[in-house]
Amino acid sequence: MSVTISQLNNGLQIVTDAMPGVETMALGLWFKVGARYEKPEHSGMAHFLEHLLFKGTARRSAFAISEEIEAKGGYLNAYTSRESTAFYARMLSKDTALGMDVLADILQFSALNDEDIERERTVILQEIAQAEDAPDDVVFTDFQAQAFAGQGLGQSVLGSQQTVGRIDRAAALDFWRYHYRPDKAILVASGGGDHEDITRQAEALFWPDRAQRGPREMPPAALYTGGVRLRERALEQVHTVLGFEGAPVTEARYFASAVLATLLGGGASSRLFQEVRERRGLAYHVGAHTSGYADTGLFSVYAGTGQEAEAELLSVVIDEFRRLVEEPIPEEEVERARAQIRTSFLMARESTSSRAEDAAQQMLVYGIPRSVGDLIGQIDAVDAATLRQEAELILSTPVTLAAVGPLDDPAALQQLGERVRVAA
16 A cells, blocks of 8 residues: 655644556545434534535635536535545546646635525435435434434434524534534545645645644543334335444454344345345345444444235344354355455555545545555455354344334234344
8 A cells, every 4th residue: 555644733743645557536534423423403404514615605606616627527425324424525636736626726715695594405405305205214323322322322313303403504614613623634646646646735725824723622431322213104115223332443343233233134145145035035124233332332233114014024034143153154255255355455445535545444444545455455354263253242232123114913012023133
């Protein structure tokens, strides 16, 4: 990995990943802030602010912010998650200076006019309504909320109609000024660029007169709660997520959790796909997922099926969880799962955007980008014994069950959810 790291006097960390012969650049700034950092009454603030920073500055209109990049054939975008927010651009390497200038402009000099806030509020309320109409979105939101009930980590990234409805300019400005600061930001550039050039431009553009500030208040440690959350809806299918507390992304066992999720439900050759879809025809889509956070994680299985097949589907999922701890895991299955993760990671290394995202997330999690060899070594170190140990750890935690759809017998589903850990 040809990565170079430096830090400006204002605390901004700069990471460049040189890719010789590449004529494009992926460039962005990542901040350690997201839904987890929000007050309950302002849930959705980070996502709202992500939208607002594209609405215009003293130098550029909302149209100009996008048009200047797109006129060069590039694109500008952003995203908000539960623990981070990113603003990024992709362009030809020769247009890097423009990308830097636009990002610096929106992150420091956005107007946040009342008129723009009201207009964007309407847009986000429509986005929330759209998500509410998507049962596969709703069930994961409910699953997260039940797993970390009453906590920032359980809050929706989008917020709710109520919380978004009460966000005003003063609250948005306070959140922006407190969280979007150079000593809490990482600038990553991946592709055909030079570290010294990037650093020189960043020093002139990003918070040039800002000194480092004191420590920022961090969100409280997460407390996994678990439980059952059911939502009756008139749909064609019941959408279900069943899961447990998983591995934090900061711990070595996260790699075992990722391999376990792939083996259980990560492709057409996985156990759940073969049993649920191929042998029994219970669902079109079934998959296992692991989500790692700074101090906790989630391990889950999602599937959608007809009302009459819900009980059988859950029984099959529970049986497959049980098999992980009761039966030896064949080495060929372990290697297949390792190979899927290893190859996916190496394929992503050919994309400037993926490399920038990887470098940023590793900086946020570990404080330094890890080498390709190190990461692959962690994957290859996972064996059948490690997977069984990880499965036992996961299954020793309380279950979280969320279901949305035409629930045939909610009381029975509630009882089944409460018995899952014992059964497993």
